[in-house]
Amino acid sequence: MKSLAELQVIRDKHAGLVSLRIDENDQLHGKCDSTSIARKHILVCGGTGCVASGCKKIVDELHKQLKSHKLDKEIDVVVVGCFGLCAVGPIMIVYPEGSFYSLVEPEYIQEIVEEHLVKGHPVKKYLYDESIKGDVDIPLNETPFYKKQLRVALRNCGLIDPECIEEYIAFDGYAALGKAVTEMKPQDVIDIIKDSGLRGRGGAGFSTGTKWQFAANVESDQKYVLCNADEGDPGAFMDRSILEGDPHTIIEAMALAGYAVGANQGYVYIRAEYPIAVERLQIAIDQALEFGLLGNNIFDSGFDFHLEVRLGAGAFVCGEETALITSIEGKRGEPRSRPPFPAVRGLFGKPTILNNVETYANIPVIINKGAEWFKTIGTDGSRGTKVFALGGKIKNIGLVEVPMGITLREIVEEIGGNVAPGKTFKAAQTGGPSGGCIPTELADTPIDFESLIEIGSMMGSGGLIVMDDDSCMVDIAKFFLEFTVDESCGKCVPCRIGTKRMLEILDKITEGKGTLEDIETLKVLSANIKSTSLCGLGQTAPNPVLSTLRYFEDEYLAHVNDHKCPAGVCKSLLKYVIDEDKCVGCGICKRGCPTNAIKGEPKTTHYIDQELCTKCGICIDMCPPKFGAIKIV
C-alpha cells in the first residue's frame, strides 16, 4: 500500500518525465527536469477511432525506425487516449515542440524520423493543415478546432499513457482521494460537490451533490456506487474516450463517491462493444489495487473500496438507472417504477448511487481545485463544461469539450469547421433518440440544460449530429423511432405498442401515402406516450418526431401533400430521370444498371424504365460528371 508521501515521490519523479508535454505557462514545467531521460515524446492516439484507422501500424513502424536510427533510448513512444480530432486520424504529436501530424500513414514514418527527429525539421507536408499557415506554425490550442475548447473532463485524454498509473499520478492523480480520506469528512466532500453546482452529464442533469446526499442520509449496512458506461446513444462516444484515455480518473472519482456516501463496493457497467475501454479500465483497476489505491484501508484511513467491471450485452434501455441495476444483478434489463429511488433501494435492494462517466471525470478536479474554481466555468444554472461527440455532415468530426453557454453555431461553424462547401447547415440533433433537432435559425441558443429543453431538444449524453440540406428530417425522425421500437424492452404498453404505431405512420408518410390526419395522430400518440411510459426511454421517445414536426413541418407536408421528399432521401418518392439535353448516349449507365432499367441505342438519348428502376442510385454515380445527365426529381 502506498502512503501519501510515497505518492508524492512518484508524482515528483514522473512530473519531470511528463513535463515535456506541457507548455511553459503550465506550473509543471521546469520541475524535476533532471529526472527526465527522454528528450522527446511521441504521443500516438490510441482511441478506438485511431485504432480503427490503423495507429498500431504507426506505432510498430515508429519503434522500428527509432531503433534503426538508434534513437529508441532518447525518444519515447507513448500510446495515449483520444486527442478529439478523429476526422484526421491516425494522429501523433511530437513533444516538446508540439508538432501535430495528422492522417499519418506508416510510409511517412521513415521520413518523419529522419527529417524531424534526427535533423530537427518537422515534415510540414504531413502536419495538420490547420496548424500551419504558410511558413508560420500555429500552436495547437490556437487552431480553430481547439481554440474555444476547454478540457476539464478530458484533461488527461491525449496527454497521458492510460495504461501507466504513474503518469496519472504525475498529473495530480489520486491527490483528491488522498486529501478526502485523510483530511475531509464525507459530508465535506458532498458539500463541495453540491456547492460546485455539478449536474449529471448522462442526460437528465440532476444535481450530483444532491443525489449523493440522498444516499448518504440513508442508514444501511451496505451501499453501492455505480458508474454508467453503457453509452448507447448512436453517434456518441464521449464516455468511451474518457475510459480509454483516462481510466484512473473514474476509479478515483468512484472511490471518492464511495467515501462520501459510505459505500465500499463499486461497479462499472460498461458496453461490451467497447473492448479497448474495458481492457484499459481493467488494467487501471489492477494497478490501483497494486498501489493500494483500491482495496482495504486506503491511505491508512480505514476506508475500504472495491471496484468491479460488469459488461453490458447490447440493450439501450440499460442506460436507464433502474434497468442498469437489474442488469448488473444478472437479469433482463427492464426498468421499474420509481420511487423507491436507487438512493434508497437500488442494487440488490441496497442504497445505490449511479453517475455517468463524464460526471465522474469532473469529480477529482473539483475536489482538487475547489467549487469556486468550477463555478467560474459555464452558466449560472449549468456549471462546468460539456463533452460532445461531433458527427454527421461536418468537417471536424470528433470529440470536443466546451464551456456551457457556448452557442451551437460556435460549435458547428467554428470548432466543427462547418458542413461541406456548397452545402447548408440545416439542423443539429442533440440528445440522441431522446432528444430533438435544432434548426439553424436557433443555432445561436446557448448550450445549457434549460435552454435546450426550451427549444424541444435536450442535452442528452452529448451526441451532436450535424445535418445538411441532403438530410430529410422525416427520415431522421423515422431513423430514431426505428431505434426506439427496436430497443423498447416491452414492459410497458405505451412504449412497446405506441412507438410501433408511430413508426408505421412515419413509414406511410415516407412512402407518400400519409394523410394530414396522420400528422395529427402522431401528435396525439406522442403526448400519450410521453405522459404514460414507465421509464425515460418511452417518455422521451417521441421527441425526435415532435421536434422535427415543430421546426420542419413543411417537410412533412411536402411528403403528404405533394408526395415529394425535398431532400431527395425517401426512395419511394424519388424518380430517377435522364436529362435529354445532357445525355450523349455513351451507355455507361446502361451497363451499370443492375436491373436493366436503362434503355436506348448507343449515341442516342437514353431513358429509364420506371417500372424496372429500383432507385439504387448506381446510374447517378456512374454518369460521367462532365455530362451529369441523370437527376432525381
Added chain:
Amino acid sequence: MPDVKTFSGTPEQQSKLMEIIEKQKNVRGSLIAVLHEAQQIYGYLPIEVQEMISKGLNVPMTEIYGVVTFYTQFSLEPKGKYNVAICMGTACYVKGAGKILDEFKKELDIDVDGVTDDGKFSIEATRCIGACGLAPVLTVGDDVYGRIDEHNVPAEVAKILKNYKEV
C-alpha cells in the same frame, strides 16, 4: 455442406465452460458474464449450452432463455465465418450506412442477421461502434473499413467482399 444448426460442441469447449461456471458460481449476478464467456467459446448460445449453464449456476432455463433473448449481443444462431457488421449509428446513417447495408444484403443475398448457405458470411446491423470519425464504418470479423465513399457503394462493397471470397 455441414448442417450448421446441429449442436456440435467438443469436450474441450465443455470443460472450458465448466471452469468458468465453477469460478462464477458464487458471484452475485454473474449470469451475463458467464453467457458472454460461453458465447466466446461456442460462437453462439444454443439451447444445449444454456442447459449446461442452467445446471451449473442453478438458474432455471426460463430465466436464462429470457436473458439471452433480451440482449442483442447474445445469439441463438451461429454467425457466418465472416460477420459483416455495418454500423447504423446516427453519424454513419446520415453518411449513407443504409445504402451500404442494402448493397451487402443484395450481394450476399441474405437479410440482416442471416447467414449465407455456405456459412461463410453473415450480416449484422450494429449499434454505434463509436468510430464516428470514420463514418460510414463497418467491420468484417476484426477488420475495420471506414470512410466508405457513399457515392461509390457497389464498387466499395465488391472490393471489401473480394478480400474474403477467395480465402
